[in-house]
Amino acid sequence: MPETKIAPSILSADFAAMGAAVEKLERCGADLIHCDVMDGSFVPRITFGSQMVAAIRPHTKLPLDVHLMVVDPASKIKDFAEAGADYITVHAEACGERLAETLRYIRSLGVKCGAVISPDTPFAAAEGALELCDMFLVMSVYPGLGGQKFIERTLAKAEQAKNFILSHGLSCLVEIDGGVTVQNAARIAGAGVDVLVAGNAVFGAPDAAAAIAALRGGV
Numbered sequence: 001m002p003e004t005k006i007a008p009s010i011l012s013a014d015f016a017a018m019g020a021a022v023e024k025l026e027r028c029g030a031d032l033i034h035c036d037v038m039d040g041s042f043v044p045r046i047t048f049g050s051q052m053v054a055a056i057r058p059h060t061k062l063p064l065d066v067h068l069m070v071v072d073p074a075s076k077i078k079d080f081a082e083a084g085a086d087y088i089t090v091h092a093e094a095c096g097e098r099l100a101e102t103l104r105y106i107r108s109l110g111v112k113c114g115a116v117i118s119p120d121t122p123f124a125a126a127e128g129a130l131e132l133c134d135m136f137l138v139m140s141v142y143p144g145l146g147g148q149k150f151i152e153r154t155l156a157k158a159e160q161a162k163n164f165i166l167s168h169g170l171s172c173l174v175e176i177d178g179g180v181t182v183q184n185a186a187r188i189a190g191a192g193v194d195v196l197v198a199g200n201a202v203f204g205a206p207d208a209a210a211a212i213a214a215l216r217g218g219v
Helices: 015-027 050-059 077-083 092-108 154-167 185-190 208-217
Strands: 005-008 033-038 064-069 087-091 112-117 135-139 173-177 195-198
Touching (some): 005 208, 015 208, 033 050, 050 064, 050 077, 064 077, 077 092, 092 112, 154 173, 154 185, 185 195
Parallel strands (some): 005 195, 033 064, 112 135, 135 173
16 A cells, blocks of 8 residues: 655644744655645635745745635636646535536646545535546545544545546545544545645644654554
8 A cells, every 4th residue: 555645734834934834844754735725705714825835835845735725716726836836626616517627727737636525515526527636635624614523424435536546547646634633544544545634633743753654654
């Protein structure tokens, strides 16, 4: 089994020292940097925009994994591509019938693309677009709301996605975001998840390197 990748979410970092936080994550063994972009409309919270992605880009060689929780993501994609995003993932709920078109647009800008589904959205909502995806992100908490526990039923969708990818010979990573801890990391990875997004599990730990190693080593 390939080693599980760890993508710490900078949503849990100190916004006043984001460059230093990203540099530390790279030193501590992170595989990707997860950037949660919220607009206050698609979800209740507002986080940051493409300027933040551009600001941290010089501080790391790790891939920047930009998760757009925004209304009309297609109108914002170019800004994030130009800011240095390596992956841009968009919600099936926000794109609707334009999901495949939006994924193709991301690809046309030389950026890897991915579809996202929220906890109450069935896998079928994005299944038809999976062949276009480099990443498929399953939200294991409700987007935009902090302090939530991992929603167990979302694991079934991760398993569905992995089975679909394998049965169709696709090259697509399965990612999960929300409520990931050292205690549940092994079970999540066992469902076929390739990338674990972790916020408090890394930034709330006394030793970030040990936390990342524990998340990965739980497999």
